[in-house]
Amino acid sequence: MLMSAFMLSSVMAATSQVKVRGADKRQAAPQPRAGDPVLGKEKADTERCQECHGVDGNGAGHPNSTEGKFAKLAGQYPDYILKQIRDFRSGARKHDQMAIMARSVSDEDVRDIAAHFASLPRMNGQDGDQHLVGKQLFEAGDPARGVAACMACHGARGKGVAGSTLVPVIGGQEWRYLDKQLRDWRSGERRNSPDGAMNQATRALTDLEIESLANYLSGQ
Secondary structure, three states: OHHHHHHHHHHHHHHHHHHHHHHHHHHOOOOOOOOOHHHHHHHHHHOOOHHHHOOOOOOOOHHHOOOOOOOOOOOOOHHHHHHHHHHHHHOOOOOHHHHHHHHHOOHHHHHHHHHHHHHOOOOOOOOHHHOHHHHHHHHHOEHHHOEOOOHHHHOHHHOOOOOOOOOOOOOOOOHHHHHHHHHHHHHOOOOOOHHHHHHHHHOOOOHHHHHHHHHHHHOO
């Protein structure tokens, strides 16, 4: 019995060491490499990202577009771009063309492409402050209707908040795109924000308020 107990103790100790070593290996697993903007520029061309989002990341064909299809990506957070691609891939965000594209590229390629777009001069607009309704809603919201101040998450002038890389830069974004996304959040057509925050934030907005917000933000 003493020998059996000793052997059992030894086996348990050895098993524990194996588990510890296994845990150490899991903890030491290499993290995904950072995206390479140089490779990303080539991949953005190869994967035809530039046909819609522009060589300079400021969109292609926007002046003639009425559908708000193409987001500006210049200066966008790479983590946000990667999340959206994964959401298109999984179906959490709906867009037929983007779903096909998302399934055709690996996360590694997306990291490089996102790094390329993030390295470009950040999207900008002009004359946004003249849209006073949108400016007021962005900066202060409307607590009486449960409309949160957009600035709390998206930062001053929609230029982002340091450390919040999953919340996009929206200041300077194309106005048709912003208008469409805000309406999609409001209707529930788009639902891939954490805890439904954007659906809640837009629920009480009128068409005119959405239009003013889109114009204010696109002009930053």
